[in-house]
Amino acid sequence: MAEVTYRQALHDCLREELLRDGNVFLLGEEIGTFEGSYKITAGLLKEFGPKRVVDTPIVENGFVGMATGAAMLGLRPVVEIMTINFIVLAMDQIVNHAAKIYAMFGGQCPIPLVIRTPGGGGQQLAATHSQNLEVWFAHVPGLKVVAPSTPADAKGLLRTSVRDNNPVIFLENLALYNIKGEVPIDDFLVPIGQAKVTKEGTDLTVISYSRMAAVALDVARRMEQENNLSIEVVDLRSLRPLDHKTIINSVKKTNRAIVFEEDWRSFGIGAEIAAILQEEAFDDLDAPIKRVASLEVPLPYSKPLELATLTGSKQLLEAINDLAPRRRRR
């Protein structure tokens, strides 16, 4: 084990996969000479050269499609989209092509493609630079979608994604890049489609992913110490395929659930999880499922407004206080 940042874990994984497999190459805007907008690819151009680390012009649809075409011939491209907001320009290639080619052509042509991109607000980047669009991709059969919250899961899931034979949308979060955590040093893999119980508990379950899973874990630990509440935290890690079993098992144990997400509430991940729980664990629920999400507005720039808009530990605490079993409530 070594303690590294989320950023370093991603960087190390990319470097190791470039070393391991000559078919792996990176492409995206400013990933080479500029060393990446968020420095995930720092040093890789120097080490691997412009054939393996390809700087692209600002043409998201063009280079995502180009990566998909290269994957059709057996290469394993790892695309960086500078932030998830720009992925909107590549939706045709992702949704109509990368996600369809394997099925639509009768299983003749796998697409081993990874698209990495950070989302998230809180940096005063305003409405067009702070979105969480994971639902758009989680909705589409043919894509796999992962959203790790720890450096270890980031590394293990990225490695699995690079070796997967399908298009994987790999969601990062700007506010996670500097967090630190223990990461195994061996060639470990984290399977896609497996959630993780990051903290066991008996009073209620908080289900989350990406940055909010880290916030949830922090809040749960505090609540245990301060309020004697036993909260279980489930980090989804993958959004498609979604691990029903781990969610259901947790709620069967705690009988109460909160879904905590940074995206907008309507039609969000929480809506999907709530639907699954009422379908598959209706009799185990002691209270309605709560959704804690961000306000449904284009994110404003001004700091007080931004803080009021984004969800976070305060909103989660309120929800926990509302939902916790009576005997525990203060």
Add this chain to the structure above:
Amino acid sequence: MDTKSKQQADAQSATSVREQALSPLPPGENRDTLLGYYHQMVLIRHFEEKSSEMYTKAKIGGYCHLNLGEEATLVGFCAGLESTDYVYTNYREHGYAIGRGISPGAVMAELFGKETGTSRGRGGSMHLFDLERRFMGGYAIVGGQLPLATGAAFAIAYRGSQEVVACQMGDGTTNTGAFHESLNLAKIYHLPIIYFVVNNLYGMGLRVEQGSAVSELYRKACAYDMQSWRVDGNDILAVRDAMRNAAVIAREKHEPSLIEAVSYRFRGHSVVDPDRYRDRVEVQQGREHDPITAFATRLTAAGLLDDEQARQIDEQAQQEVEAAVTFAEESPFPSVEEFMQGLEAYVYAPDEAVGKGK
């Protein structure tokens, strides 16, 4: 030049390139090869007429876009390539698939939605695919195939191998962002690709000059410092030679290029289009410039084809199409039960598929 006279000049230029289809055959052509082209053109003509008939009989569902009138363009396109080269097309692609050597039976079976179709009945008319023949797909989102084809060329350059990618599209595609993004990428990365624009003068019902600021479409390539040519799409040999020339540039100089083939579709945009927006006289003239008749005339004038041979080729092509229909009719539909039990396997490639796409 004002806009109207410019439009007329462009239209005349499109017509005048068509006249070349009737010029004498160049020397040094192989008789069997030429008759092979002729046979393919006739085969595709009959195949598409049969597709239309099968559509009206409700054997074919969805949309169905025919290559009628474009036979010289697409047979010339295929004839200029090696079997190891890769082809990407749009959704008007039955003839290209057959031109690449996919059996008419497998194409018709796909149109019928059968398990024996090129895409196992999952794709239909607009989504033919055959990895073995490097027919890398028909694509039904206008411009969608361009970044993909550019990426295939990127993979060839990455590996340093000698194949070429040929990417067909319609005239309307040249107005999309995907077109301009792809040409730019191909040029900056020096990719071995031929962009092939079939200008049949209409994108659905919109005339080229209504939709494109530059109606001589080959000129758009100059924005990317890319070589480009306009050829008569009714002259199979002109198309073939342009493709060969572009393939040499791609293979040996590792540079992209663009060909505009001026063609004309005999019918509406798709089988269900009543084609009310085109001038009757223009359509009549378009049909009079039949590329198959033109090629037959040239072959006959050169002493390579007589009426009896033409009749035999026609009969053989009709038999092949009948056999394709019989094959499609007799083939099973995909099993709903197997489909329902294997949804995961339908959508996602398994781990062991690593490298299958090579």
